[in-house]
Structures are given as structure tokens and as C-alpha cells.
Amino acid sequence: MSHPLITLPHPPTCSWPQFDSQDEAAVLSILRHGNVSTHEVIRELEHDYAIFSGRRHALAHNNGTSALMAAFHALDLQPGDEILVPAATFWASALPMLWFGLIPIFCESEMHRLGPCPDDMRQRITPRTKAMVIVHLWGLPARMTELRALADEFDLKIIEDASHTHGASWNDIPCGRLGDISVFSLQGDKLAPAGEGGIFLTDDANYWERAVCLGDITRIIELESPARRFAATSFGIKTRIAPMSAALGKIQLQKLPKHNARRNANHIKLSQQLEKLGFETFLPPAHIQRVYFEFLIRHRDPNYDVASFIERLRAVGGQVAAPRYPLLHQQPFFTEGHWKSICRAPNRELPTTELPRTEAENARLIRLPNFPSDDNGILDQYADAFAQLA
Numbered sequence: 001m002s003h004p005l006i007t008l009p010h011p012p013t014c015s016w017p018q019f020d021s022q023d024e025a026a027v028l029s030i031l032r033h034g035n036v037s038t039h040e041v042i043r044e045l046e047h048d049y050a051i052f053s054g055r056r057h058a059l060a061h062n063n064g065t066s067a068l069m070a071a072f073h074a075l076d077l078q079p080g081d082e083i084l085v086p087a088a089t090f091w092a093s094a095l096p097m098l099w100f101g102l103i104p105i106f107c108e109s110e111m112h113r114l115g116p117c118p119d120d121m122r123q124r125i126t127p128r129t130k131a132m133v134i135v136h137l138w139g140l141p142a143r144m145t146e147l148r149a150l151a152d153e154f155d156l157k158i159i160e161d162a163s164h165t166h167g168a169s170w171n172d173i174p175c176g177r178l179g180d181i182s183v184f185s186l187q188g189d190k191l192a193p194a195g196e197g198g199i200f201l202t203d204d205a206n207y208w209e210r211a212v213c214l215g216d217i218t219r220i221i222e223l224e225s226p227a228r229r230f231a232a233t234s235f236g237i238k239t240r241i242a243p244m245s246a247a248l249g250k251i252q253l254q255k256l257p258k259h260n261a262r263r264n265a266n267h268i269k270l271s272q273q274l275e276k277l278g279f280e281t282f283l284p285p286a287h288i289q290r291v292y293f294e295f296l297i298r299h300r301d302p303n304y305d306v307a308s309f310i311e312r313l314r315a316v317g318g319q320v321a322a323p324r325y326p327l328l329h330q331q332p333f334f335t336e337g338h339w340k341s342i343c344r345a346p347n348r349e350l351p352t353t354e355l356p357r358t359e360a361e362n363a364r365l366i367r368l369p370n371f372p373s374d375d376n377g378i379l380d381q382y383a384d385a386f387a388q389l390a
């Protein structure tokens, strides 16, 4: 190792998630109550998320993947219909659609917001295109003005994957309210973690009812519509959240503003220093309130040797790395054709085999640790190390 420059311990400044006696009491109260499957806290969590996001309907799920699955089911599309989705995202933004015979059409990402590129999406629209998945990657709201205009022009539904953006907003509209259906993940790394959990949000009662029928048997019995006849079967899966997770998720949502404020302050402080050294740190324009699920940066020089910079930083104690999601269109599940066995589309080929811009830009990104807690001085050590090595 070179002479270390980052010597302070990463915990506690970088430790996440953060739980205290309030979280413990919330979980314990469910355990002591005894109803560990359908406790009222599930409805309380849904109510809180509906208010938080300004939506009419919420349905809690056992994880974000299930909530996305419910979203694809809710749209009631036909096998072979196409859905635009960025390749630079976690697999759950795309793969659940395959179970309904829907075809993911992978798109380029937009360079400065990292979400789907509206111009590239436009090129890929066909008569079979019915919806788009918008992901606000790493906590940065996507190019909503252009994406919404495109969706309106071609009558496409929007599924908003807001898994990284609890507390972010675009033009004062909260993430979670920017899609026909919006989804949060409450998985343990997320900004409001519940252990495992997911929230399905919509203003459309039919979409909500289809999500209920897919996976929440308790709620089907309560429906006052003809769909109640499915109470003895559901549509074949079970995706209800566990009350202990719901209790945790509820408390973490209450703490979100405080948690986000501290995380944002740390990341913005370091970003301002790194900007002076030639890095793009994705500080948002005025109409966007961003949050930081993860802290990604990129050198402004496209020819900068990122791999060797990461190596040099690691050699002095920096915990930096490449972004953690591999690009979906390059994964064996797609390149070797396995996706077709789930989608039951044996004769279909995916049109997207190369995304040159996303591939090039993704390779330039550098992932820093998150700094969610009070700074113990480590931010200055990172700034110094960058200044010496960049």
C-alpha cells in the first residue's frame, strides 16, 4: 500500500442502515402483539406512503421486485407488447415484466441524469410499445420533462421505479408520484429500509385492484367489486409484506428527512470540492431535489484513466469502485437467450445488443462510499486524497 491518505475509520460515518431504540420498539411491539402476518401496521405503512407521495392508493409488498411485478401485471398488456427500460439499472426494473410475456427494449441512459435517455427511447418506439420504465438512478431524478412529453405523445404508460429516490422531487412533485404506477424498494440498503419491503403506488383504482388480485389474498376478500370472486385463489402469488418489516419501514420513513439532510449535506460538501478538481458529481439543477442512494461521480475528461485512478485511491485507503450494477443487455440471461424461457417468446430476439453510449459512460463512473452519518473528518481526507491523486 502507498503512504495512506485516508486513515480514519469508515464506520460510523459510512455505516448504513441506522437503527435505534425507536426501531427496536416498533419491531418488538409486533412480536409481542402476536399478529405477525396481517397486523394493522401494514395499512399504516401504506397510508403513510400514500400521503408522503401524494397518491390515492398504496399496496405494501414483500420487496420492490414484487411491487414492480404487480406494476407490470396491473397495466394489463398483451404478450409481445414492448416496454422501454434503461439497461443501466438493477435487474428488478426489467425482469419481472417477462413473466407476463412483455419484451424489455433496453435503452441508452442520459449522460447527466443517468436515467433513461428520452431521445434514444424515441428511436426505439414501435406500434407494440406500450410503456416505459423510468428509473431515477442513484437518487437523481430522471429527465422527466422530456420523458413525460414522450409518454404523452405516444400514449405510453409510465412505471416509475423510485427505489433510489425516497424524498427526492422534480418540479416540487415527489418521486413516487411521477408514474402511472410508482414503486419504492424498502430493501436494507435503501434510504428508508424495512429489511425487505416494497410499495406500489397509483391513483388508478383498477391498477390497485389488479395488484391486490395478483398477490394480496387478505385484501381480495375485502374488495367490494366483482374481483372479490378471486378471494379463494388470488392470481397465484403471495407478496404481502411482513408486519415486522412494515413497522420498521414506517419508522424509517418518519426519520427520512433527518437522514437525507445529513447524507445530502456530506455528499454536497465533498461534491463541491471534487467539482473543482474536474469531476462531474451530479449536483442537481434548481428544479430538482436529489437524494443519494449512492454517491457516483465521473471525471469530465472522457479520456481520463479511471481504472488506474481507482487503483491509486484504493492504495491510499479509499473505498472506491466501479458502479455496482452490470449493464443488463450484456448479461448471460439475455445474451444466451434464457430470457425467452420465462417470457415464452421462443422466436423473439431482443433488438438491443449494443448500447455504445451507456457502455462508454458507465465505464467512466466512480462509486464513492456513502457518508450518511456525522462527519468524523473523513470527508476532508477524501478531498485531500483526490486533490493529490487526480
Ligand SMILES: Cc1ncc(COP(=O)(O)O)c(C=O)c1O
Pocket (backbone or CB within 6 Å): 063, 064, 065, 066, 089, 090, 092, 093, 135, 161, 163, 164, 185, 186, 187, 196, 197, 198
Ligand atoms: C432500481 C431498483 N429497482 C428495484 C429494486 C428491487 O427492490 P428489492 O430489492 O426490494 O426487491 C432495487 C433494489 O434492490 C433497485 O435498486
